[in-house]
Amino acid sequence: MDALNQLFHGFGVALSPQNLAFVFLGVLMGTVIGMLPGLGPISAISLMIPVAFTMDPTSAIIMLAGVYYGAIFGGSTSSILLNAPGVAGTVATSFDGYPLARKGQAGKALSVAAIASFVGGTVGVVGLMLVAPSLSALTVSFGPAEYFALMVLGLTAVVTLSGNNLTKGLISGTVGVMIALVGIDSQTSTLRFTFGRHELYEGVEFLIVALGVFALAEVFVMLLRRGQGGGDGTITSLRLSRRELKEISGPTGRGSVLGFFTGVLPGAGATVASFLSYSFEKRLAKDGKTFGKGNIKGVAAPESANNGAAVGSFVPLLTLGVPGSGTTAVLLGALLVLGVQPGPLLLDEQPDMFWGVVASMYIGNIVLLILNLPLIPLFAKVLKTPQALLLPLVVVFCVVGVYGHSFSTFDLWMLIGFGVLGFLMRANGFPAAPLILGLILGGLMEKSMRQALLISSGDLTTFVTKPISATLLALAALSLLAPLYGAWRRTRRRQGLSEDDGRGQDEQPKATVGGTQERENG
């Protein structure tokens, strides 16, 4: 077992007091920075790069990796407590995490998130160790056509999972892609839908839409609800019962593996992984209809997947030297400045570095768990803040997050606009998740579509003649048709049986946060 020997050697590197301290520092900084809405892994890593430059390369990458998964975990905290996902990868976590927090089970939701993150990260590291060398071959076979198909699948999966009305979901997703296309076209430099505003040339930032549609809209809903039904800040218990642990074990395990493999694919990353895992578990679970209303499985699935994916994205980075995401691109930049050239030769030339990083990830995950479990009650105190005070504070955090990114008040007006849009969408039963995902994937989708068609010289059949792409597209079509078939069968059955049968089946996951509850009572 050469790999095992290497790993022991790696632990020797990672367990040196100096590197241990750096892991700790990285994870802590990552968690804290990631918790602030608007500051995600990219900002966290960029902020730590100046610090990293003073260290030797191995310690530096060990610390930066710690920052990365710390930030992903920290992002889930604000998703759960405030419904303010600052990072795309934690949007799916808020679907069930926030309803749980509102039910007074913030502690439980955070515990589940911590445990699922830990498992996801650990499975990811094992995967990185075992398959990194051989997987690099497969990822090379993913061309633009396959990416396009993968993104279509991700989008349809989210559309179908989010609500009773497929049409509304599709409208949301379409509008999301439309927003993504605003700005200068990257290939032809044509201006699209900028209305002469130079602020729009670079497109609409994901952060503005996410904070507006989720956090700011939530503020409006809180106000309309007059503070009733808000989380009362009682954290209940952090402990999960044996039954609950058993319940989340399945979603966590599947999410971790799914997340890792999605993360390995360049471009897909933590966001797609978390959405895919969430929709997959919703389908699979017997109590799938309680997803979106505070089901712990709905927290475990995306959390394990996004952490698995975060580690998975190190595979192409370390073995191919190809960054799979914005975050790993920043990491690659940092590595190059440190004089390390990641790529196929890294494993042979600098085994210390590769295995040291792998081992430090094991340790980092444990540190993450130790650090976060005791701090959960502290985080959950956020909910004890009286709503009259919390409300303006959430607004301030959104404003700071957006302004600190672009330094433009124009973006702040857009933030308000998207807040109103998100509120109206929620009031009228339009799911917000497809909008966000459409926005995230839209640009990439167009790019890979163009590349694929350029390669095939305009031949559209390229998407269906390639086996991987054809399979993915077939799955996407199936995921759209399945609910239609289900609805058709239900109406058939309803005609024969009593009225209320299968009623809960098509509840809105997202609207739960405000709309559904009220709609059912009122």
Place this chain on the structure above:
Amino acid sequence: MHHFRFSQRTVAAVLGVLAVAYTVQAYRIPEFAAVQVPVQPGTLPRGLGLLLIVLCLALFLQKPAPKTAEPSEPTERDRSVDKAGTAGTAETAGTAEATTAPARRPALGRLADARLELAVLLGAIALYVLLFEPLGFVPATALFVTGTAWYLGFGRHWVNALVGVGVAAALYLGMSEGLDVALPTGILPL
């Protein structure tokens, strides 16, 4: 919440009009002729616009789910008319009403009609954004937090003021010193 729920047909019609406008705009995106490209910059927007029109049609023709059928439909329309008129005076009306009806005050806000409350909050946020750069981050934020929390009914005024100023100052220091993000200083000689 139900005040802002419109009939499915209304939503579909409004969206449909927007979709048509978008599609028209999409067809006006110039073709890129410098190099032969398989996908024009306008291709995807046009497809999306047409797709959205079709989806809006589908939504318009769909039977709304039985749950969303609103019993209070007519009153809603009546009120939305006077909403526009009173929104501007909401602030003053709010303080007056608060003094007259202290008996059963809602946990958040002061007005009986939640829609006006929403207008007040939107106004406050807009004012915050307007003053963000000229007044500077710290004063604008402190003012916004303290003022809004007071208006929404946060009782402990000293705590309120301290939190407003404290959060504003802490965020400013954290952002500018720790993260090198320069927030507007405005009137403060920083």
